[in-house]
Amino acid sequence: xxxxVCLLSxxxxxxxxxxxxxxxxxxxxxxxxxxxxxxxxxxxxxRRIAKLLRAADHVTLSFDLRRFGASALTDDIDVPKHRSxxxxxxxxxxxxxxxxxxxxxxxxxxxxxVLGAADIFLGVNAIDYSGYPDCRPEYIQAFERMANLxxxxxxxxxxxxxxxxxxxxxxxxxxxxxxHSLGVDYSMTHSCYDPDAQGHPCGACDSCLLRRKGFxxxxxxxxxxxxxxx
Amino acid sequence: xxxxVCLLSxxxxxxxxxxxxxxxxxxxxxxxxxxxxxxxxxxxxxRRIAKLLRAADHVTLSFDLRRFGASALTDDIDVPKHRSxxxxxxxxxxxxxxxxxxxxxxxxxxxxxVLGAADIFLGVNAIDYSGYPDCRPEYIQAFERMANLxxxxxxxxxxxxxxxxxxxxxxxxxxxxxxHSLGVDYSMTHSCYDPDAQGHPCGACDSCLLRRKGFxxxxxxxxxxxxxxx
Numbered sequence: 500x501x502x503x504v505c506l507l508s509x510x511x512x513x514x515x516x517x518x519x520x521x522x523x524x525x526x527x528x529x530x531x532x533x534x535x536x537x538x539x540x541x542x543x544x545x546r547r548i549a550k551l552l553r554a555a556d557h558v559t560l561s562f563d564l565r566r567f568g569a570s571a572l573t574d575d576i577d578v579p580k581h582r583s584x585x586x587x588x589x590x591x592x593x594x595x596x597x598x599x600x601x602x603x604x605x606x607x608x609x610x611x612x613v614l615g616a617a618d619i620f621l622g623v624n625a626i627d628y629s630g631y632p633d634c635r636p637e638y639i640q641a642f643e644r645m646a647n648l649x650x651x652x653x654x655x656x657x658x659x660x661x662x663x664x665x666x667x668x669x670x671x672x673x674x675x676x677x678x679h680s681l682g683v684d685y686s687m688t689h690s691c692y693d694p695d696a697q698g699h700p701c702g703a704c705d706s707c708l709l710r711r712k713g714f715x716x717x718x719x720x721x722x723x724x725x726x727x728x729x
Numbered sequence: 730x731x732x733x734v735c736l737l738s739x740x741x742x743x744x745x746x747x748x749x750x751x752x753x754x755x756x757x758x759x760x761x762x763x764x765x766x767x768x769x770x771x772x773x774x775x776r777r778i779a780k781l782l783r784a785a786d787h788v789t790l791s792f793d794l795r796r797f798g799a800s801a802l803t804d805d806i807d808v809p810k811h812r813s814x815x816x817x818x819x820x821x822x823x824x825x826x827x828x829x830x831x832x833x834x835x836x837x838x839x840x841x842x843v844l845g846a847a848d849i850f851l852g853v854n855a856i857d858y859s860g861y862p863d864c865r866p867e868y869i870q871a872f873e874r875m876a877n878l879x880x881x882x883x884x885x886x887x888x889x890x891x892x893x894x895x896x897x898x899x900x901x902x903x904x905x906x907x908x909h910s911l912g913v914d915y916s917m918t919h920s921c922y923d924p925d926a927q928g929h930p931c932g933a934c935d936s937c938l939l940r941r942k943g944f945x946x947x948x949x950x951x952x953x954x955x956x957x958x959x
Contacts, residue, residue: 558796558797560792560793560796561791561792561793562790562791562792563790563791564839566788566790567788567839567840567843568843569842569843591881591884595881596839597838597839597840597842597843597880597881598835598836598838598839598842598879598880599839600879601835601838601839601875601876601879602832602835602836602839604835605828605831605832605834605835606828606832608827608828608831609794609797609826609827609828609829609831609832610797610827612799612827612828613797613798613799613827632878632879632880632881632883632884633878633879633880635878635884637878638875638878638879641871641874641875641878641879642875642879644871644874644875645831645868645871645872645874645875646831648862648863648865648867648868648871649828649830649831649862649863649868649871649872650827650828650862650863651821651825651827651862653862654821654862
């Protein structure tokens with residue numbers, strides 16, 4: 500069975516992406532990051548999901564992006580709440596973390612090289628997050644090209660790195676549909692940027708709002724418990 | 730004064746590269762990594778050098794690449810000693826750390842974006858390390874291209890990222906000459922892959938051998954103390 504490194508945050512998208520990789524016959528190595536994010540509760544979700552979806556291994560790497568800050572996820576900046584769909588869809592939000600996907604993919608590339616894996620799965624989607632530079636297909640292609648020049652396997656031509664983004668062209672409702680068709684248990688996931696001390700979702704940040712809208716449009720009940728009136 | 734992020738390991742190359750960046754009029758932000766390397770002694774050198782060369786700030790990020798291993802620098806693998814120049818110059822050595830420069834440059838990109846810096850300095854050279862995939866000019870160009878698609882500044886066209894590798898075409902002797910012309914105090918640096926518990930260089934690993942050869946060819950005395958007969 501070919502090996503793949505799957506970036507797993509524990510959220511809706513990365514969990515669905517992981518299930519897609521499994522359904523394509525890959526032996527999946529889950530990679531998560533404790534980078535000082537406000538919503539570290541997602542790491543517990545990632546652990547549950549890696550176990551449930553039978554990851555061959557699960558590594559959580561730690562480093563502190565709060566040292567750089569400049570994002571609502573890694574700095575003392577409030578997470579925006581109750582924004583409209585139009586507001587969310589346009590511009591780069593303050594929850595954007597500089598170069599985060601580049602850092603994540605770089606570690607995935609390192610692990611893939613060690614494992615002898617050619618394939619890396621990343622759950623970005625270009626629809627809901629149209630404003631994120633590092634979710635766009637042209638960025639992913641450029642990373643893949645760089646990756647094939649960066650490694651021993653690349654230089655020897657023995658392994659051609661492929662970055663898979665199976666959700667790239669899907670909106671949240673389509674992702675929820677896809678996940679259900681693959682048997683994903685979304686009660687295990689965590690999407691909120693600003694959970695309370697017990698890890699419960701706020702229901703009102705961009706990530707919660709997009710998720711709830713996706714479930715509603717897909718005609719499924721989101722199994723998470725949101726605060727009343729959020 | 731324009732800002733630049735300078736990767737600083739504390740060795741001969743990165744220290745010289747830092748001095749080049751300073752000489753070109755940049756306000757230099759030094760970035761080092763505690764990645765579980767065998768030769769953590771280099772981090773003390775990096776701290777000394779950042780202070781001496783008046784870095785605007787110096788960040789040392791920590792993460793554990795021993796979790797992936799597969800290199801003599803991050804795994805229980807002996808560091809090769811007493812290799813000939815020919816052996817060192819050909820093939821990819823066991824001290825190669827998978828995707829290390831990609832990881833380092835990704836963090837540099839993140840910090841550069843936060844600082845509003847367009848310029849990143851990296852002390853790779855393509856002559857002595859001809860076998861390292863992530864020291865080659867084509868790799869650096871591909872990283873730069875990717876970087877310009879990865880960030881907010883890149884997408885807005887407000888800042889064009891440049892990866893500077895001023896040592897790329899120099900051999901070690903030329904680097905030593907350049908450093909001396911810029912007033913670098915090489916007694917502050919650390920190059921050895923396999924130092925003793927007190928941080929003293931072994932004198933016989935590839936990094937020590939290339940350094941010693943460079944000083945000898947340049948006609949300068951290497952101020953470090955090597956063991957007798959090493």
